[in-house]
Amino acid sequence: MTSDTTTSAGRTDEESRLAAFYSDLASVDLYPLWTITRDLLPPTPRPRAVPWLWNAQVLGELAERALALVPVERGGERRVLSLGNPGLGGLPYAAGTLWGAIQCLGRGETAPAHRHTPGAIRFILSGDGVATTVDGDVCDMHPGDLVLTPSWNWHDHSSTSDGPMLWFDGLDLPMIEALDAVFFEPYPDFRQPDVTPHNRSETLAGPGPRFVSGAVRDVVAVDHSPLLVYRWQDTDRELSRLAAESGEPLVSLEFVSPATGASVLPTMNCAMHRLVPGARTLPVRRTGNAVYVVHRGAGSSVIEGRRFDWSQGDMFVVPSWAAAEHNSGPGADLFSIGDSPVLRALGIYRELALDTPQQVTGVFTPATLDDSVTP
Ligand code: GTQ
Ligand code: FE2
Numbered sequence: 001m002t003s004d005t006t007t008s009a010g011r012t013d014e015e016s017r018l019a020a021f022y023s024d025l026a027s028v029d030l031y032p033l034w035t036i037t038r039d040l041l042p043p044t045p046r047p048r049a050v051p052w053l054w055n056a057q058v059l060g061e062l063a064e065r066a067l068a069l070v071p072v073e074r075g076g077e078r079r080v081l082s083l084g085n086p087g088l089g090g091l092p093y094a095a096g097t098l099w100g101a102i103q104c105l106g107r108g109e110t111a112p113a114h115r116h117t118p119g120a121i122r123f124i125l126s127g128d129g130v131a132t133t134v135d136g137d138v139c140d141m142h143p144g145d146l147v148l149t150p151s152w153n154w155h156d157h158s159s160t161s162d163g164p165m166l167w168f169d170g171l172d173l174p175m176i177e178a179l180d181a182v183f184f185e186p187y188p189d190f191r192q193p194d195v196t197p198h199n200r201s202e203t204l205a206g207p208g209p210r211f212v213s214g215a216v217r218d219v220v221a222v223d224h225s226p227l228l229v230y231r232w233q234d235t236d237r238e239l240s241r242l243a244a245e246s247g248e249p250l251v252s253l254e255f256v257s258p259a260t261g262a263s264v265l266p267t268m269n270c271a272m273h274r275l276v277p278g279a280r281t282l283p284v285r286r287t288g289n290a291v292y293v294v295h296r297g298a299g300s301s302v303i304e305g306r307r308f309d310w311s312q313g314d315m316f317v318v319p320s321w322a323a324a325e326h327n328s329g330p331g332a333d334l335f336s337i338g339d340s341p342v343l344r345a346l347g348i349y350r351e352l353a354l355d356t357p358q359q360v361t362g363v364f365t366p367a368t369l370d371d372s373v374t375p
Helices: 013-027 056-069 173-178 200-204 232-246 340-345
Strands: 052-054 080-082 099-105 110-116 120-126 130-134 137-140 146-149 155-159 165-171 184-186 211-213 250-255 269-275 284-286 290-303 306-311 315-318 324-328 332-338 351-353
Touching: 052 056, 056 080, 056 099, 099 155, 099 315, 120 290, 130 146, 137 200, 211 232, 232 250, 232 269, 269 290, 269 324, 284 324
Parallel strands: none
Antiparallel strands: 052 315, 080 099, 099 165, 110 155, 110 184, 120 146, 120 165, 130 137, 130 155, 211 250, 250 269, 269 332, 284 351, 290 306, 290 315, 290 324, 290 332
């Protein structure tokens, strides 16, 4: 037979055979690469998460309403409002690989003990008197402190104070979910015993440096840091020292394991950035998603051409490979989490410094509460 033989349906034999071929492929769950229309191999990363910002006043007000309306119990486990990136189509994730959230605990409350394979960090926003017990070590929390609850470590949060406390939660949950490796287990009791002395990891961690300056880390972590708490006084002192020494508009330090110099968790890095008054930085692209929390001060970031104005308590997302530059009039300290340790471990981390500021093509307006529905 030749291909110009025309069938009764008006198709050549060749066309009929091709149609049957595609239909057979579909019937046995095979896709021919040449017909796949989604861009499987884009020239540069195309994260679904978009640059986004959550306003501190809005977060604070809704956290307060959660405190008044919703108890903390087994099942729900935590009073947490998760940052949902609108690019992710309704998923409660700040970015494709990262969970970011605000958590609050009222006076005398306990968030019950459990453990899970996703690792977590806490960055304390406000209030006092809460301790997170991490595998039996009671870690006191104060504003500006970083507390680690590594993968599969038991953890519960308990308040002994008379006021509420708020903190930022960062987890690698979406990444571990993508790897189909999420496990979860409740602790047999509501909470772990309150042993003394508290903060054992701080005395046992050893004398190694707790910070490394700059963004480039070559050391691959296979375990989490033995130090579970990084105190704000130490972070602040190190930032001041670095800023004075370098004279740069922006100094960044990464929290590291004093035992190995690697990132605090194998999956997530934590960093603090100080912008000196009047600082203007040039844009940089980096692989890996990041979530920022404004610890102090105010300023703006231009992310992929859009300007995000921020001040204390705001949280914002810089997706992988988005060009981001940071500016501050009064000066600012920014805390950040990111997934770069995984990219570094796999040899696919990249950075590209751009040499001119971005054209600002728009200004981001954060969502605000509609006054008519706010009691
Ligand atoms: O505090 O243990 O934001 O398990 C999400 C899951 C916090 C926690 C979150 C959690 C926790
Ligand atoms: Fe947890």
